[in-house]
Structure formats: structure tokens, C-alpha cells
Amino acid sequence: MVKEHIRKYARDAGFDVVRFTSADTDPEDAEALDRFLKSGHQGDMAWMSETRKRRIAPKSLMPDARTIIIMGLNYGPSTDPMGILRRPDRGAISAYAQTGRDYHDVVKKRLKLVGRWIAREFSSDIKVFVDTAPVMEKPIAARAGIGWQGKHSNLVSRDFGSWLFLGEIFTTLDLPPDLPEADHCGSCDLCMKVCPTHAIPEPYHLDASRCISYLTIEHKGDIAEPLMAQMGNHVYGCDDCLAVCPWNKFASRSTEPVFAPRMELMAPRLRELAELDDDGFRQVFTASPVKRTGRDRFLRNVLIAVGNSLDRSLLPVVETLTRDSSTLVARTARWARARLSDLDASDHAD
Numbered sequence: 001m002v003k004e005h006i007r008k009y010a011r012d013a014g015f016d017v018v019r020f021t022s023a024d025t026d027p028e029d030a031e032a033l034d035r036f037l038k039s040g041h042q043g044d045m046a047w048m049s050e051t052r053k054r055r056i057a058p059k060s061l062m063p064d065a066r067t068i069i070i071m072g073l074n075y076g077p078s079t080d081p082m083g084i085l086r087r088p089d090r091g092a093i094s095a096y097a098q099t100g101r102d103y104h105d106v107v108k109k110r111l112k113l114v115g116r117w118i119a120r121e122f123s124s125d126i127k128v129f130v131d132t133a134p135v136m137e138k139p140i141a142a143r144a145g146i147g148w149q150g151k152h153s154n155l156v157s158r159d160f161g162s163w164l165f166l167g168e169i170f171t172t173l174d175l176p177p178d179l180p181e182a183d184h185c186g187s188c189d190l191c192m193k194v195c196p197t198h199a200i201p202e203p204y205h206l207d208a209s210r211c212i213s214y215l216t217i218e219h220k221g222d223i224a225e226p227l228m229a230q231m232g233n234h235v236y237g238c239d240d241c242l243a244v245c246p247w248n249k250f251a252s253r254s255t256e257p258v259f260a261p262r263m264e265l266m267a268p269r270l271r272e273l274a275e276l277d278d279d280g281f282r283q284v285f286t287a288s289p290v291k292r293t294g295r296d297r298f299l300r301n302v303l304i305a306v307g308n309s310l311d312r313s314l315l316p317v318v319e320t321l322t323r324d325s326s327t328l329v330a331r332t333a334r335w336a337r338a339r340l341s342d343l344d345a346s347d348h349a350d
Helices: 002-012 027-039 052-056 101-121 137-144 189-195 212-218 223-231 246-250 270-274 276-287 289-308 311-322 327-349
Strands: 017-022 067-074 125-128 164-171 234-236
Touching: 002 017, 002 067, 002 101, 017 137, 017 234, 017 270, 027 052, 067 101, 067 137, 101 125, 101 164, 137 164, 212 234, 212 289, 223 289, 223 327, 234 289, 270 289, 270 311, 276 289, 289 311, 311 327
Parallel strands: none
Antiparallel strands: 017 067, 067 164, 125 164
16 A cells, blocks of 8 residues: 555656565676676776675665665657668757756656655655666666566666656665566567667677767767767767667657757757857757766767768868867867768769
């Protein structure tokens, strides 16, 4: 009965799915994380190793926690995220980052609302977390029955497909866990085949150091030339392996107003993105997760897309950026210039 009261309140607060699982450590989570770290596929995300002990043991974040309540918000996009890939003059921004609000802020605000009500209603201690905390939320969500981790390692839901923001409330309430969801991937390997950089070398194993989302968001330095050539027009994140999942046929467009995409971020012109200075970058992305990359890393991504665009009309803006004060931007601009210039030379040779 307590679970149903909580579930109803959370759904009234705007969450689309609410499930429960134990706060105890699951040895399988530790084994999976250790295999990943041993492979070195975390790239330069050193924080994954640094937070290992807290990551594998939920109670390290709240010692007296008994139950984890994990909640999801549907952010199903209104258009096919793969469509932008057929428009090489535009920049592809991941669907979650096209919204008018950073989802971390939205989810955390609602988690706190529900958490305060639980604390008051049931005399329980609580803590709330979104994905900036060292919580292995995808395995926890699978254990709680929200979905399962697909062959791309992301969560898949039978009801919402690939499009759920997750957040957790740790509580001292001792509640019976929900049943986990079975794996329904079967023989499908579309997510593995679609990845432009071959970042899923085997089922259920992600090489994050090759993943476009990692490269465009987490990676701070230069990107290897072979990978740049495979990145297409992705400038922030990548939805390819999510978008091709057949389970998305059951997904629905989000009706949440704060997750509605901003028109200017759905298909921005590469030329306009490449011309952003610091003030322009902050103005365009002030309410978007894109702001976390900063102007220099974002322009690195844009210049890679420009180099892959085959659009020689962009050479003047690229030439300007070869003299940028950021060495990261200038180096990537020189790569883009050489790529477009080589194309020009090969055309003349023909």
C-alpha cells in the first residue's frame, strides 16, 4: 500500500514510471564495472575509477538506505533523430539536449518534491540523485523493472523505448522490490551495426572511448583523425544506437512542455554554429546541457562536422578559425581545412 501511495504521488508530480528495488549492493554491478574499467574503454573519464567504491555500493551514498525508488520521465522526440544525418550542412544535437531546460534541473526539482513528501508522510530519511552522482542507475533501473540494458548498454523500456530520463530517491523505508525486466533484445543487433565509430564491439559492451557521445561531450582534447572522419555531422551527443531500436515503435512523443525542442537547436546550420564567439555560445546554449562543453570543445565538434560536410563554401569560416586563440579549435580547423581542400584538389584532378 505504501508503494502505491508513493507511485501515485510521483506520477501526479509528473513522473511517467516509478519502480522500487533494494539499496543493497549487487555483485553483478561490481563485476560489470570492473570489466569495463579493466578494458580501458572509459577513455579519460578518470572519475569512473575514482568513484568505483561508491558506484558499486549504493549504501556508501546513504548508509541507512533500504530502498531505492527509481523514476523515469519520458522525453520521446517528436521527429526521427536520424533524419538530421541526411542534412550534412546542419549540426546534429542529441534529442535530450534540444530542450529548453537542462533535464538535470527538471528531474532533480521533481525528485525533491516527491522526496520531501515521502519524508513527511512516512517519517523517512531520503536522498535524491540524478546522473551526476556516482549511481549505477541503468542497472538499478533494470533491476527495478523499468527496462533492460540493451546490447548498446543503454536502458530500453517496453513502454517508452529509448527515451527516459532517470532519477533516484534513496530512502530508509524498507519496501518490497519490484520484479526486474527480462532482456528482450533477442537476435537484434541494429544498435551495433548503426554505430558510425564501431563503439559497440560486442553485445552489451561499450567502448566509450570511441562513442560519439563521449567524444563530443566528455573528451576534452583532440580527437583521433580516423574517428573524426567517422563522426559525420554530430556536434553534441549521438542518438543513433537509441533511435534504431525496434522497441521505439511503442514509444510516444513527450507531452512535457519543458522537454519540447527549441526550433533553433533541432537543425542548426553549421555555418552559424562555427561563427559563435564566447558570448554567442553562452546566449544560444544558456539553458541547454550543451553549455557544459564550453565554446572551444563545441567548436571542435562543429569543425569536425564541417570537415565531413563536403561543403567547400565553408572554407572561409574554417580559415578564420585556424587562427583562433584556442589551440584546440585552431588545430581542428586546420584538419577541416585540409579535408575540404583535399576534396577540392581531387575534383580538379578529375
